[in-house]
Amino acid sequence: MQMHFVKMEGCGNDYIYVDQEKEQIVNPQTLARKISDRHFGVGADGMILICPSDMADCRMEMYNADGSRGKMCGNGVRCVAKYLYDYKKIRKEEIAVETDSGIHTVRILEDSGKATVAMGTPVIEEEPHVISMEGQKTEMMIVSMGNPHAVIFMEPEEGSWKTWNMKKAEAVSTHSDFPDGINVELVQVYSETGMKIRVWERGSKETLSCGSGACAAAAAAIRSGRTKQKVNIEMPGGMMEVEWDSDGQMYLTGGCRFVCEGEYPGSVG
Missing domain, CATH: 3.10.310.10 (Diaminopimelate Epimerase; Chain A, domain 1)
Structure with a gap:
């Protein structure tokens, strides 16, 4: 069974993004390890699932390259918003992304290829x-x-x-x-x-x-x-x-860019 993915990077911090409205991932920890491998997989710092949310425009689930769950990623959340903006055509002034550390709002700066995210209070x-x-x-x-x-x-x-x-x-x-x-x-x-x-x-x-x-x-x-x-x-x-x-509030601004997309031939279960 093949799985569609998009690879994006924010200042070189690269993740594999999977839309959970299109793909059903049974074991994300195992998949994150396999797909993140830079020799035998696609290669990335980890995997991020873009999921439906009752509280925001979407929910982000982040998995590190070793399969462990991460609560928050400033580069990842900006790329998720960029995905919604370009793929889902959500052209709101601010895109809200639910994470394990709360809801973060992202503003896409279209002319510069950058995005600004409200990161919360340190x-x-x-x-x-x-x-x-x-x-x-x-x-x-x-x-x-x-x-x-x-x-x-x-x-x-x-x-x-x-x-x-x-x-x-x-x-x-x-x-x-x-x-x-x-x-x-x-x-x-x-x-x-x-x-x-x-x-x-x-x-x-x-x-x-x-x-x-x-x-x-x-x-x-x-x-x-x-x-x-x-x-x-x-x-x-x-x-x-x-x-x-x-x-x-801390505000983080930086680039977010598509690298490639494709079909992952490995098991998604």
């Missing part, structure tokens, strides 16, 4: 979290964007962001202090309006970008006085903009 732990690894202490800020993030600010002597050893981020992500795992952002602030980050996502390993990770990093930088309320975030997959508005 929840930041008041005190820095410190863990010991191999005799060294690592300090981080814990931020929730509907999913958990550990934000680590890198010192200038730690070199260019392209040379960072991501094993450190992986070790933090799977540390015993975080029994359910945690997303990790390594952050280099280079001005009061700009930063570079790399992300290790629980369930997907390092990704080219992460929308909720960008917001978590911005929230930590703004709260600690490192940047202004609006900041440009450069990731390996591209540039995004995050603004922490006076109403407490």
